[in-house]
Amino acid sequence: MSASQSAVAATLLDRHGSTYAREAGITLKDTPQPLYQLLVLSSLLSARIRASVAVAAARALFHDGMRNPRTMADASWQERVDALGEGGYRRYDERTATQLGDGAELLLDAHRGDLRQLREEADGDEQTLVQGLRETPGMGPAGAGIFLREAQAVWPEYAPRFDGKARQGAERLGLPQDPKRLARLAGDAGPAVLAAALVRAALEKKVAADVLEHAG
Structure with a gap:
């Protein structure tokens, strides 16, 4: 060195x-709500759009109350579209609003809204964790990679x-x-x-x- x-x-x-989590107002901890917020942010960051816009859109979603999978699922499609628009995330807002709602429902159904269950199932195996993350609608390899890059702060087995x-x-x-x-x-x-x-x-x-x- x-x-x-x-x-x-x-x-x-x-x-x-x-x-990027901190920039989006997420106090990252190994607890369900901030991990979910990181999942949302990672999905937004993976789109072909400026990182600053993705961060602003995440902040707008959280500001409007969509901070966990239950409140995201309970929000209307239009409320999600409007929040994304507030952050300037307009190019993919309609499709992303649908994916956010579907993803929240899936996480609630499959893991009770708690991404720590995915961590437990993966047991340190990155490929297994990535496969689990990619079940989220709209979450491709780029988004899963972003999630892991930020989550290593609280999931040190991936650091x-x-x-x-x-x-x-x-x-x-x-x-x-x-x-x-x-x-x-x-x-x-x-x-x-x-x-x-x-x-x-x-x-x-x-x-x-x-x-x-x-x-x-």
């Missing part, structure tokens, strides 16, 4: 070190996890792409925070430029 890499990682964490987008950000910043080396660079912040910051560096050139300028 070179000093320059340490400086770059420290600068990245200082200036852009926040998970350290740095997906392709995070490794792309690492490459842009001249950092190693090996997960264990990146985890060491994360320090006390943890791999989930560093992974999210690296994704930002991959998605926005100005983030990488800002970090490299200030790491100087």
Whole structure:
């Protein structure tokens, strides 16, 4: 681990070190409601739309009371569409509103609204967990990957996890792409925070430029 890499990682964490869950107002814990909110956010982030819009849409859904699978299922389709629209998530709002309702019903029926049951069933096997997550309508491999990238903060058996987008950000910043080396660079912040910051560096050139300028 070179000093320059340490400086770059420290600068990245200082200036852009926040998970997408935190940005969406989710206090992530290993409890049903925040895990469900992360599932919703991950699904929104996986669409071909700006991350900032997905985060804003998630915040709008939660602000309007759709914070757990029961309230999401009980909300009308139009209420879900309106909340997504408030966040600027208009391109896929109608289809996504349907998927959110169907997904909430499925989670309630299959797991009593508690994603921790999926964790127990997977017993540390990532493929099994991903298969379970992908049963959620609209949740593809990208969404499942985003969920795991953020959930590693509370499900440490899946850490350290740095997906392709995070490794792309690492490459842009001249950092190693090996997960264990990146985890060491994360320090006390943890791999989930560093992974999210690296994704930002991959998605926005100005983030990488800002970090490299200030790491100087």
